[in-house]
Amino acid sequence: MTGKLPRLFVLLLIALGAFLAIPEPALAHAATVGSSPAPGSVVGASPTEVTVTFSETITPVAGRIQVVAPDGERISGLATARGAVLHIPVRTAKRPLGTYLISFRVISADSHPVGGAITFSVGAPSARPEATSTIETDATVRAAVPALRFLGYAGITLVVGPLMFLLFLWPRRRARTGGIRLVRIGLALTVVATLGALGTQAQQGSGAALWQVSAAELGEVATSRFGLLLLARLAILLVLAALLHPLLSEQRRPHESPARQPDESEQPGPHEERSREPGGKRARRTYPQRILILVLGIAALATWPLTGHAIAAPLPAVTVTVGVVHLAAMGIWIGGLITLLGVLLRGTDRRVLRVLLPVWSRWAALSVIWLALAGLVQAAVQVGTPEALVRTGYGRLLLAKLGVLVLVLAAAAVARRLVSRSAAGAGLRRTIGIEVAATAVILAMSAVLVQVDPGRTAGAQAGAVTGNGVSETLTSPLYTLQFNIYPVELGEYNTVHAFLYTPEGKPLPPAEWQISTQLAGQGLEAVKEPLLGLDPPHHALGSISFPLPGTYEIAFTIRVDDLNRATVKTTVTVPPKA
Template sequence: MTGKLPRLFVLLVLALGALLAIPEPALAHAATVGSSPAPGSVVGSSPTEVTVTFSETITPVSGHIQVVAPDGERISGLATARGAVLHIPVRTAEHPLGTYLISFRVISADSHPVGGAITFSVGAPSARPQAAATIGTDPTVKAAVPTFKFLGYAGLTLITGPLMFLLFLWPRRRSRAGAIRLVWTGMALTALATLGALGTQAQQGSGAALWQVSAGELGEVATSTFGLILLARLAILALLAVSLRALFAGQLRPGEKRRLRAYPNRILILILGIAGLATWPLTGHAIAAPMPAVTVTVGVVHLAAMGIWIGGLVTLIGVLLRGTDRRVLGVLLPVWSRWAALSVIWLALAGSVQAVVQVGTPAALVQTGYGRLLLVKLGVLVLVLAAAAVARRLVRRSASGSGLRRTVGIEVAATAVILALSAVLVQVDPGRTAGAQAGAVTGTGVSQTLTCPLYTLQFNIYPVELGEYNTVHAFLYTPEGKPLPPAEWQVSTQLTGQGLEAVKEPLLGLDPPHHALGSISFPLPGTYEIAFTIRVDDLNRATVKTTVTVPPKP
């Protein structure tokens, strides 16, 4: 079996590499669901503040939020967030008429970056102002983030499984040195992964390379909710290390199981372990999901069960199955088998709750990247459970030779793939957010200028979709381009080619008086004729027409 371990390690590295090579997931778990002014809308005057509303709580990224005026002037002040709403103060531009650009970069509640841009217009649409270069995630950060996630999960399992063996199931005459080394390795990996997460968070927001981070950015991360939770994890690891050092002191000699189990620090270790486990869901999908108290609790149970099961497997194959008397294994392995079965049951129950919350709908299992990765993870889990069933049969036959080691080795290899899949899953949009992403505002709509001898009309319709919630803004000017307050506004819609009558919709005059607001209904997909009839005074009236196409619902 020893000769096969290097090949097993190579297999795990290749599996992780294949997972990291999966097409880049969208690292944006909060969707933009609205803004004021509305995306693509036309307003009569320059606002003093613009807001962008997201599907979950967000934190602004300093230096990456701005409002650009039609002439390219940056007119935004310091942005702040109140829950899910981003507030950006703006000053009046020197040339206020035309199209404005809202460019933003924020961090969502589950610690992932969200970027985008929205446009609106004052007076009338113009050419879109030049936006800052779209900020992506640097390839070095794309590779580092899931790698640190994987190392964190690996460290957690190397702490939990071996420690549970040491506390409750260690053979009396067996040296504990190997299991203790596994625990310290897990502590080191967890600390490294936590420091890596702290050190890459700023680059996820800024789009910089892994090594391009300033002390100020690290300070912002450290004082954020995300950073404080990870610093709390490091503090818990430090306290746990002190407790474990006292626990392990003098326990490298065989034959001291009773003393180890009776050590008073075990309660403190248990409390610290639960607190440490909670820091993972508090910085992930669980905290941003509906019913966060439930999802965080389920996340802790899921991680604990995973740690006991996978960490226990590593302890068996790495330490106990070699050099332990067959008669001792005949007593130990049945007990471990029951532990493993209970861990798998809890793992499945907690995983099922998480899947229901995060996937959202059955269709999301196949229609979203998160759902498809989850199905792959479940498929690997089935293979692991099959290997575990074989191992349990070998245990019942009191087999402790190469056959059992080979079967447990398969379990370890497959569960390592599950850890890698988990490291990727936490970076992908949950299925529950697919609806929010699909409904995210895009800044699209219809903006046109219509002319006739009496006037020039500029209008905008947003969002141009089926239903009655399509807002229309209209602005009236003289043929020379001066604001023209009309005596009466009216708009009508008619689905072409269907022999249907035109539907008249009122327009409400606003201040300034050359601006009107209304709502248009599109009950069926197809091409609609839009007609504006405007009476400029008691004697003069004219109608201008255009067409818009309304797509069917996806």
């Protein structure tokens, strides 16, 4: 055992390193599904307000939302959110004609940052303006967030599993120091992870490095829904620590020595705690206290799904409840394994273990059943469709996690057989060591998984608007043409806006508009499409089709009067569907 456990932990460290090397997870669980003015559209006058609509409720990040005018001037006021809609007031720009940029950074319902940019034009398209800053999540924050999640999950397991042993299964004559130490370490890890989550939330929104955070930003986080839930978790943990201290530190009778092992007749049933006072007064006195601990523990566990994917899912009441069950079952199972491996399997009399281990084995089996059922419900809601299991990063990581879980269950089955044979020696310790190492990998995968877009959002992300399109200016001796095509994708619905000017830059109403498209290198004929003249008369609107991916030649043929016409050409590339 002593020779193989270090190798197991080396493998564990390698696995954790592999997870840290996974490409940056998509920290955007809400997708932009629309805006007003529409992405890539051309409007006749500068709006007084622009809106961006998302696939779920969002919270704006102060100072990270702006509307930039064609000349680079920032013209936006204080942004507000109403549900899934971001409202941004704007003032009239000094030079209102041209292309505007909406740059935004918001926090989605599951506490992850969402950033992006959308363009629209007033009068006629122009060169796309640049935002005053480009916001991306800093590398230090990207590394810290899953690490803190892992610490939080580790803390849960070191509180729940050892605590269940101490309250219900601990051998009466075995020193409780090791179990109490595990619980205290678990509480400390959970507090550190919670404080870390509070301390990194602002940087996820601002794009700053891990250490670059102000008191004002921390105050905004603390008063947000996310911050209030984490502060509630800290308060519950403090109350739990106060309640657990006297309960876990019960003094043994003076003549009982931790080192002395019980006689055959002294062995207690591990599932029952013998009263040390006449009439079971101690058990009756601690019963309400244990109920209170159970209720507070459930409330603390609920803060995890309430700040994650579960709260943004289509059935939040179901997914939050299932999330609590999943965390509790995980804590009992993995935390119990750690308690056995780290404390009880060494130094406990074999006769006591013959009583304790079968009871624990039943507890573990029930925990695994509940863990599997909760995981199945979570997967059904979060993945969305069977295709998302293999087509999305979330689904593939979930399958990998399931594969490791199968290996763990195989090791658990071996451990159950060893328990049934009363083989509580090196073979059992080795098997449980494998379970602990593999379940630590599962915790690491879970920490990464919560940072990845759920499979159910794949459709929203695929259909998210980006403001991408083609805007260009073409010239001929007769005229200057400005045009915009949006969104430049396969299909029939690619909108064209065209604006005609004299070579000197004055609006030029033409006698006739026409546009044609031809797929290059395929020997196909050009497809001609009409453009409809609008008011003002130098503006035309139309729609073109891109039936196949590839490079298309776009030709505008414009007759400026009865005798004069000219054709200008350019190319656009249409990507295949993802």
